[in-house]
Amino acid sequence: MNIAIGKLVKLWKIGFDEARKPTDIEIKNVLSLIDLENIILNEDECSIYLSKKNMEIDLGALAKGYFADKIKDYLLAKGVKSGIIDLGGNVLTLGTSYKNNHGFCLVGIQNSKENRGNLLGVIPIKDKSVVTSGIYERVLNFNGEKYHYIFDSLTGYPIKNEIASVSVIANKSLDCEIWTTILFSYSIEKALHIINSMKDFECLIIDKNNKIYLSDGIKDIFIKL
Incomplete structure (x- = not known):
């Protein structure tokens, strides 16, 4: 990143x-x-x-995660025991849900080929964050070709591979933000291998044909719709 x-x-x-x-x-x-x-x-x-003239930084891949974690810390300090922080593509939960017996919050995963709100499935989480980045969120249409907003810093063009979206599940929202961006630059197989080797991290990847790939820790809990 x-x-x-x-x-x-x-x-x-x-x-x-x-x-x-x-x-x-x-x-x-x-x-x-x-x-x-x-x-x-x-x-x-x-x-x-x-140190270089005209150089600029962009924290767009970090900001939501940073603020979500800060909001959670503030709410916990105020005695809030349960809740959901939703910053659009970035969900962070506090404690357990009181809406069901199992205490999990169900976080929807967007269908990359449909309008917002059409889901491919849901992930149950408890006191964790889910962050999703997808090539369908912000798009430029030019001469019949679509250009998304996730850039390859080596070519200057949007990343080109088989991935349509990446969702990362972890304890900290900032960590999720960082890793959704990092994983986009890899093949699906390598991205899954990396996450499977990391403690307390999971991921869900959707390719451009809407095929779903799951890391080991969520294969048994992901609910496909």
Whole structure:
């Protein structure tokens, strides 16, 4: 994951009225600004310095997760024992649900080929977060081709592979945000292998044909609709 893609995100502006497909030259010029080594952190001063002129960072892949975790901490400090924080594609639950006997919250997984609200299935979770990133969320249509908003920082173009969406389940929403972005850059097989090797992480991947792939820990609990 590369937060140094700020200029690239601004260049495409996918999800905004000004969205357009940049020229190859424009993309090439911006790629020279995408280098994490040029981000200098000063822990003592709590500051960030970008050492290359015109460089920008983009925290869009982190912000919702960070805020969701902070909201949960605040609610817990106020004595809230049960609840759901829903920031759109980012769900974080507190405690157990009082709406059913098993105490799990049921989080829906969007069908990537249908309008919002049409689900492929649900994942039961308790005191965890589910974050989903999908190529259907924000799209630019140009000359008969669709361009989504999840970029390859090496090419400057949206990532091209068989993945339509990635959902990650973990204790912290910020961790989920980070890993949905990271896993998008891998093949489905490698993404599943990585998550299966990690403690307290699960994932659900949907390919462009709506086939569902599950990590080991949720194969028996995912409810397909």
